[in-house]
Amino acid sequence: MYDDTCRFLAENYSADFASWLMGTPVTMTEIQPSELLLEPIRADALILLESDELVLHLEFQTRPKNDIPFRILDYRVRMYRKYPTKPMRQVVIYLKQTTSELVYETSFVMERTRHEFDVIRLWEEPASVFLQYPGLIPFAVLGESEDAQETLRQATQIINRVSDPISQANLMAASGILAGLKLEEEVIYRLVRRDIMQESVIYRSIQREAEERGEARKQREIALNLLRDGLSVEIVARGTGLSIEEVQQLQQQLNESSQN
Numbered sequence: 069m070y071d072d073t074c075r076f077l078a079e080n081y082s083a084d085f086a087s088w089l090m091g092t093p094v095t096m097t098e099i100q101p102s103e104l105l106l107e108p109i110r111a112d113a114l115i116l117l118e119s120d121e122l123v124l125h126l127e128f129q130t131r132p133k134n135d136i137p138f139r140i141l142d143y144r145v146r147m148y149r150k151y152p153t154k155p156m157r158q159v160v161i162y163l164k165q166t167t168s169e170l171v172y173e174t175s176f177v178m179e180r181t182r183h184e185f186d187v188i189r190l191w192e193e194p195a196s197v198f199l200q201y202p203g204l205i206p207f208a209v210l211g212e213s214e215d216a217q218e219t220l221r222q223a224t225q226i227i228n229r230v231s232d233p234i235s236q237a238n239l240m241a242a243s244g245i246l247a248g249l250k251l252e253e254e255v256i257y258r259l260v261r262r263d264i265m266q267e268s269v270i271y272r273s274i275q276r277e278a279e280e281r282g283e284a285r286k287q288r289e290i291a292l293n294l295l296r297d298g299l300s301v302e303i304v305a306r307g308t309g310l311s312i313e314e315v316q317q318l319q320q321q322l323n324e325s326s327q328n
Contacts, residue, residue, distance in 0.1 A: 070130050071128060073246060095119075130162075132170030136170070141181075159188060162187070164210075193211045194213075199223065208243075237269075292322065
């Protein structure tokens with residue numbers, strides 16, 4: 069849900085992100101990763117925004133991973149195929165504080181190849197910076213401050229003054245969701261208006277995805293029980309609505325577990 073929240077903010081408040089990262093309030097349009105050809109690398113945390121002058125590549129991460137430098141290089145090369153003359157700014161934004169040295173890596177190095185990118189560790193950025201731009205307010209609680217609770221309170225006070233009810237609901241929900249990386253749920257709901265959150269696109273989307281995951285899990289459990297009873301893959305697929313391939317994977321799991 070953190071990926072979805074960051075993606076929503078970057079897509080809907082691209083000018084605020086451009087002001088923060090490039091110093092220019094340029095409204096940018098999204099590029100779909102599928103436009104870059106080849107097999108996709110994990111793209112749920114990937115956001116590509118484009119203006120006439122350049123492409124902005126953002127990667128939001130809650131925790132560091134070893135393959136991030138290579139992924140940054142890979143998407144730079146893919147973008148070069150599509151826009152060989154357009155500059156590209158690549159920024160990895162770490163949301164949750166960690167002691168891992170991986171969050172300090174700013175390059176991919178291989179033999180005679182070296183590719184550099186920018187890294188932002190939100191906990192080192194002054195929280196006050198994010199309170200200056202509507203689309204960045206939800207990140208304030210993750211920034212550097214003496215009191216995260218007080219920062220979240222300030223953020224909600226600013227959001228309460230937003231005149232558009234849809235924008236207000238979305239920013240409130242995003243603030244509550246991202247605050248979960250730093251504060252306890254009880255504290256968050258004491259400061260964030262739940263009634264406004266529930267009206268937001270982000271909140272409803274997360275709820276819908278949770279329901280869909282729950283329904284899919286229920287279907288898989290039923291399919292597993294039917295397979296254990298000896299029904300064929302085809303009959304199980306028809307009875308549960310799963311694809312033949314999905315049921316075959318479940319059958320393989322059963323076979324492997326019975327052999328262990």
